[in-house]
Amino acid sequence: MKLTTLFEKGEFVVTGEVGPIKGAIHRDKSIEPSCAIEALQLHQHVHAVNVTDNQSAVMRLGSLAASVRLKTNGIEPVYQLTCRDRNRLALQSDLLTAYSLGIDNVLLLTGDHIQLGDHKEAKPVFDLDSVQLIDMAKGLKRGYDISGSRIENYLDMAFGAVVNPNSDPLDLQIMKMKKKIDAGAQFFQTQAVYDVTVFEKFIKKVEKFNCPIQVGIVILKSPQMARFMNKNVSGVHVPEDLIEEIGSVAKEDRKKKSAEIAGRFVKEVKSICQGVHIMPLGWTDIVPDILEYAGIKHK
Amino acid sequence: MHATIQKPIDEIIKHIQPGEKVFVVGCNNCAWKCYSGGEAETEMMAKRLEKRGIEVAGYTVPGPQGMSLCKLSHTRKVLLEDHADEVKNADSFLILGCGQGVHTVIDATDGGMVHPGCDTVFGGETVSDTHIEEYCSLCGDCIIENTGGLCPMTLCAKQLLNGPCGGAEDGHCEVDPERPCGWILIYERLKKLGRLDLLDSYQPPKKNSKWSRPRSLEVSPTEATFCSISGKVTISNQD
Structure with missing residues (x-):
């Protein structure tokens, strides 16, 4: 089902995220890859699960194969x-193949640079940027490829895009967001946000676009992980008070605290956005608690 | 200008065979500015080779300072006439210049054996006597009208044409934190010029056929023809 259908119904759309395994799916169909097991854990609690595409430019199983398995x-x-x-x-x-294999939702992104990954000497392609990719995908929906040739059996998928509310200058990021909407983006998932004020400021500037936005949550596992993100993940900032809060409890209580922090944040912002995109980084088991804290009914 | 940097000397001599007599050719324009192949470096290279037991048949840097090695007619005259005996005695040429210069020596010597002495790293602006910076990727399809003259193909690590990725941190690129985000440079410049409106329009995908290799240019005082896989384009400079 297309996520756009849910947004149209006024549902608060909850998505999770898994990363495909570094390896192939077993030929023995009874053996699930770990990404599918994680997705199964999320299944009862979310509307859909994002499947990343060689995330952080680290070579893995193809996003499409993992998506089809889900x-x-x-x-x-x-x-x-x-x-x-x-x-x-x-x-x-790949877009035509994805539609042919039953995929209804696609998130169209530029992608992390090769230099951030495990194949640093590879040739970065970037033939198109994300705005051009969305525009091209819209063409396939209307029956034309990017060269203007007719195609048969148009694809009909919901097109998602990403935006970073932490970006400075924010107006430049919003200029690009507007271009994505004009190109055909139908919903947005944001980069991880931890600061309510930052998210409110962002929403004030973009609510005029009338395009559904899911706030992005990367769950905090430890103070070390938060500091690592601040140092190494560009465009993400974990405030010091949250780093202290996650560090204030013993290791065995971290999952509970993490769910509380994320849930509290979602509770505060849920009235100004249309959904939440939770990136649990393996801690899929705390997603129900996050939603509970946030006061969001399970699917 | 074509920015060049000398290859490590061990790598250069690795390709020279025992008994091979080498003629060293520098360039008095770009490589001179890069200290990779001017008169001083060319003479020095001859000495460095001799010190390592390699026989040097001669050396030269064609023309006065400012003259490019890649001007074929001049280089041919210097090599085949001014240095005729030394060139005749040489088994190969070590070129301290860019890749265009290497090919110019092949043409000038009617197919002589060449060794590249430099890596050609980029086309750049000579910002100061000691600093060269890349601002153009030579793509053949210039789109900087809408970006205040700053090229996102060159200044953005992902070559994004419609705005930045979300990864800049304190104005710096996520790929190389030493570098400013190209899109923030473009934004700040257009803001200063009062032309942020230029960023609103959709920039279509690049015509990569104009970036095909090899390309050529036929020039005359009145018109020029650019040839690439995308076809031939002739432009007049007269009206």
Whole structure:
């Protein structure tokens, strides 16, 4: 099911996220890859699960294969597709393939740079940027490829995009967001946000676009992890008081505290956005608690 | 200018065979400015090779300072006439210049054996006597009209044409924190110029066929023709 259908119904849309395994899916169909097991844990609590595309430019199982596996297991995937590893032929071909294999939602992104990953000498492609990718995808929905040739059996998927409310200058980020909407983006998932004021300021500037926004949550596992993100993950900032808060409890109580921090944040911002995108980084078991804290009814 | 940096000397001599007589050729324009192949470096290279037991047939840097090695007619005259005997005696040429210069020596010597002595790293602006910075990627499809003259193909690590990724941190690029985010540079410049409106329009995908290799240019005082896989484009400079 397309996420846009849920947004239209006024549902508060909850999505999770899994990263495909570094390896192939077993030929023995009774053996699930770990990403599918994580997705199954999320299944009862979220509307859909994002499947990342060589996230952080680390080579893994293809996002499409993992997405199809989720779909087979009855979980709605949000297939992520980036411009880093594919030129315009491959991007269009993969979009048509994804639709042909039953994918209803695709998140269209630029992708992390090769230098951040495990194949630093690879050739970065970036034939298109994310705005051009969305525009091209819209063409496939209308029956044309990027060269203007007619295609048969148009694809019909919901197109998602990303935006970073932490960006400075924010107006420049919003300029690009507007271009994505004009190009055909139908909903947004944001980069991880931890500061309510930052998110409110962002929403004030973009509510005029009338495009659904899911606030992004990366759960905090430890003070070390938070500091690592502040140092190494660009465009994300964990405030010092939250780092202290997660560090204030013993290790065995971290999951509970983490769920509380994330849940509290979602509770504060849920009235100004249309959904939440939770990136649990393996701690899928605390997602129900986050939603409980936030006062969001399970699916 | 074509920015060049000398290859490590061990790498250079590794490719020279026992008994091979080498003629060293520098460039008095770009490589001179890069201290990779001017007169001083060319003479020095001859000495460095001799010190390592390599026979040097001769050396030269064609023309006065400012003259490019890649001007074929001049380089041919200098090598085949001014240095005729030394060149005849040489088995190969070590070029201290860019890749265009290497090919110019092949042409000038009617197919002589060449060794590149430099890596050609980029086309750049000579910001000062000691600093060269890359501002153009030579893509053949210039789109900087809408970006205040700053090229996102060059200044943005992901070559994004419609605005920044979300990864800049304190104005710096997520790929290289030593570098400013190219899109923030563009934004600040247009803001200063009062032309942020230029950022609103959608920038379509690049015509990569103009970036095909190899490309050529036929020039005359009145018109020029650019040839690439995308076809031939002739432009007049007269009206």
